Amino acid sequence: MLTERELESCYLGQFIPVHYHHNMLMDNRRMSGFKAAITHLVAPGAKVLELGGGTGVLSWFAAAQAEKVWCVEYNPDLVAEAKRFLAQNVNGERVEVIQGDAFEYLPPEPVDVVICEMIHVAMLREKQVQVIESFKQRYLEKFGGPLPLFIPEAMIMAVQPLQQDYCFEGYNAPIVQFQEPTFIQTGSVELAQPSVYSMLDFTQAVNPQIAWEGVFAIEHAGTVNALRFVTKNILAVNMQQSTTIDWLNHYLVLPLAEPVSVQAGDQLHVSLAYKAGGSIPSLQATMRAQHLHVVEAEWALQSKHLAVYA
């Protein structure tokens, strides 16, 4: 049984309230990326399904070429808004808005393209991975193969050690923050290059469990007190031009429970584990950064203990 607090966090994480959708419509990098990918992948006369349609904007991009678009949205307030907006836009009648759960809905006939934007940086909170995996299984049972194309097709996720300024007018508050990738972040010192920790390819089965450990070559002296999470969505692959149409999410910067002082040339061991769709604190709770020699010493000690008990 979920507590009221858990229910609220589920609602805000998965079913974003209407007033937040204006920010999404205003996000030029997101909008232009999806528009380009949809224009590239939706052929004239195609059948398209959107899972989590929100205001209906991505379905409407698809309707410029598609014969029919099914747009599934759970939140009834957004269903009403999407219908109202589509009625005001040319080709809007090609989009059928359905109030339903993306975990259950299947279109009445096979589709060529599925659009799904339930994407949070680091694939936290929103249920993109679970929704797509559930869809693929149910779609294959109902229609057989092949599977439709997915927008986005894949995701690349990276992590970077930072020295982050958490001093606000003298008040120290190591707090979760989001950063606009195109802005210069004066409060962030990048102490090492980012490292890719996970790649999700929706043409393959995707495991929601993400676990990683790796070693960073520290480039500058400082204190690693935060990890920056970077998520690049490969919205579409343009095979003819050997290019991709991408969308970079806002960065997520999470403070480390135990900061580490480092010198240039040090090797920093970082580990993390979480489930896609999980909460931000569920990732934070597993984040560790330590000097590599400390980790090796701990391992040596553990192996010695194991040898004694063997």
Ligand SMILES: C[S@@+](CC[C@H](N)C(=O)[O-])C[C@H]1O[C@@H](n2cnc3c(N)ncnc32)[C@H](O)[C@@H]1O
């Ligand atoms: C990030 S928003 C994107 C909205 C829209 N596609 C856009 O790009 O502007 C994700 C949408 O998915 C909807 N959603 C989340 N989980 C859902 C589910 N299980 N079934 C249907 N809709 C869902 C949310 O209500 C929200 O409108």
